[in-house]
Amino acid sequence: xxxxxxxxxxxxxxxxxxxxxxxxxxxxxxxxxxxxxxxxxxxxxxxxxxxxxxxxxxxxxxxxxxxxxxxxxxxxxxxxxxxxxxxxxxxxxxxxxxxxxxxxxxxxxxxxxxxxxxxxxxxxxxxxxxxxxxxxxxxxxxxxxx
Amino acid sequence: xxxxxxxxxxxxxxxxxxxxxxxxxxxxxxxxxxxxxxxxxxxxxxxxxxxxxxxxxxxxxxxxxxxxxxxxxxxxxxxxxxxxxxxxxxxxxxxxxxxxxxxxxxxxxxxxxxxxxxxxxxxxxxxxxxxxxxxxxxxxxxxxxxxxxxxxxxxxxxxxxxxxxxxxxxxxxx
Numbered sequence: 001x002x003x004x005x006x007x008x009x010x011x012x013x014x015x016x017x018x019x020x021x022x023x024x025x026x027x028x029x030x031x032x033x034x035x036x037x038x039x040x041x042x043x044x045x046x047x048x049x050x051x052x053x054x055x056x057x058x059x060x061x062x063x064x065x066x067x068x069x070x071x072x073x074x075x076x077x078x079x080x081x082x083x084x085x086x087x088x089x090x091x092x093x094x095x096x097x098x099x100x101x102x103x104x105x106x107x108x109x110x111x112x113x114x115x116x117x118x119x120x121x122x123x124x125x126x127x128x129x130x131x132x133x134x135x136x137x138x139x140x141x142x143x144x145x146x
Numbered sequence: 147x148x149x150x151x152x153x154x155x156x157x158x159x160x161x162x163x164x165x166x167x168x169x170x171x172x173x174x175x176x177x178x179x180x181x182x183x184x185x186x187x188x189x190x191x192x193x194x195x196x197x198x199x200x201x202x203x204x205x206x207x208x209x210x211x212x213x214x215x216x217x218x219x220x221x222x223x224x225x226x227x228x229x230x231x232x233x234x235x236x237x238x239x240x241x242x243x244x245x246x247x248x249x250x251x252x253x254x255x256x257x258x259x260x261x262x263x264x265x266x267x268x269x270x271x272x273x274x275x276x277x278x279x280x281x282x283x284x285x286x287x288x289x290x291x292x293x294x295x296x297x298x299x300x301x302x303x304x305x306x307x308x309x310x311x312x313x314x315x316x317x318x319x320x
Contacts, residue, residue: 001210015150025214028203049181053239055302060178061242062220069215085207088215092246 003085007077016040016078026070029063032048033074040078044104051101058126059099059133064124067095068136071106072120080113081145089117089139099133102126118142157191157232164189172196172228179224183216186228193264194228196221199258202267211255214291218279219247225263226275230295233265233273236288237303242272243292253288257281271297 003022010018020032020042030045044050044067052060069091076086104124111119117139124134160167166208168215172194173179180203188195198221199202230240253259262284263277273295278287278313 005151021161024217049177050179052179053301054175054177056300058301059178060220062216062223063178063220065223066214067217069219082245085209087252088249090186090246090248091215091219092244093219094244095167095242098241100183102213106235108277109208127149141173 003077004082011078016055016074019074019077023070024059025066029070031064031070033066033071033136035078039107040075042067042074042106042108044106046102046104048101050070053098056098057101059101059104061093061095061134064095064099064104064134065091065093067104067106068122068134069126069138071124072108072122072136072138072140075108075110075120075122076118076140076142080118080142082143083145084143086118086140086142091136091138091139093134097131097133097136099124099130100126104133105129113142113144115144116141153235155191155233157189157234158235162267167196168228168231171231172224176224178220182219182220188258189228189232191232192229192266193262194225194232195261196225196228196261197265198259198261200253200258205255213253213255213259215249218249218253219245220291221259221261222247222263222277222279222289223293225261226265226277226291226293227295229263229265229266229275229277230273233268234297237247238298238299239301239303240295241299243272243294243296244292247289247291249289251286251288253279254281259288260284268297273297275277 106124110123267274275293279289
C-alpha cells in the first residue's frame with residue numbers, strides 16, 4: 001500500500017496515527033501523529049538516541065528540526081487532498097530553548113496554501129505549551145487534487 | 147598562558163590526531179550523531195566535512211527510498227556546529243540559534259551524503275555558518291544551509307581540555 005492509499009485508509013478510520021507507521025524515518029525517530037484531543041499534533045517520544053548534549057542533557061537540535069518538518073508533512077497529508085506527496089523546498093528553524101529529555105510535541109498550521117506552494121508554520125514544545133523549544137517556517141511544493 | 151597562545155584556536159593547540167578527536171567529540175560522544183552513524187571525514191580550522199551513509203530507517207519516502215529531510219537537517223546542524231568548534235579560541239559551550247536549509251535536489255537512494263560546513267565569521271556572541279550536502283560534487287548540492295550559533299550558552303564545552311579528557315576516558319572504556 002502506498003502512502004496516499006494508506007492516508008485514505010487512515011482518514012476513513014479517522015485514525016491519523018497510522019500515518020506515522022508508513023514513514024521509516026518517523027518510526028525510527030519515535031515520531032507519530034495523534035488527534036486524540038481534536039487537534040492534530042505530532043509527538044516525538046523521548047529516546048536516549050535523541051540526545052545531542054549529554055552534559056545538560058539536551059535533545060539534539062537536528063531532532064527538533066526533524067520533528068518540525070515531520071509535523072508539517074503530517075499536517076499537509078491530513079488537512080488537504082494531495083494528488084502526490086508534498087516536497088519540501090526549504091525550512092527555517094529557530095531554536096528557542098534547549099529540549100529536555102522528555103516527549104516533544106509539535107503543531108503545524110498553514111500560513112498560506114496556494115496551488116503550488118504551501119507555507120507552513122510549526123511550533124514544538126514539551127510540558128509547557130507556552131514555552132516552545134523550537135519553531136519553523138517551511139515551504140512545500142504541493143499538488144492539490146483539483 | 148601567553149598573549150600569543152590566547153589568540154590561537156583550540157583546534158590548533160589541541161594535542162593528538164585531530165580527525166580522531168573530532169570524530170569522538172562530534173559523533174561518538176553525541177548519542178544522536180552516533181545513532182545516525184555520522185563519520186567525520188575531514189576537519190580544518192574553519193571547516194568540517196562529514197558523511198552519512200544511506201540506511202533504510204532514514205528513508206522519508208518509502209516509495210522512492212529518498213532520505214528524510216530530518217536526517218539531512220541533523221547532519222547539517224552537526225557539521226556546522228563542528229565548523230564553529232574549530233574556530234573557538236576558548237572552551238565554551240554553544241548552541242544553534244537558527245538554521246535555514248534549502249532542499250535543492252532530492253538525495254539519491256542508496257548513495258552516501260557528504261556535508262561540508264564552514265564557519266565564516268565568529269563574533270563574541272554569535273558564529274555564522276554555511277554548509278552544503280552533496281553526493282561528491284559540492285557544486286551540485288542536495289541541500290544548502292545557513293546557520294547561526296550562540297556562544298557561551300549553559301552547559302559544558304564540547305571542545306577543549308575537559309573534552310579531551312572525556313574523549314580519552316570514553317576511548318578507554320569503549
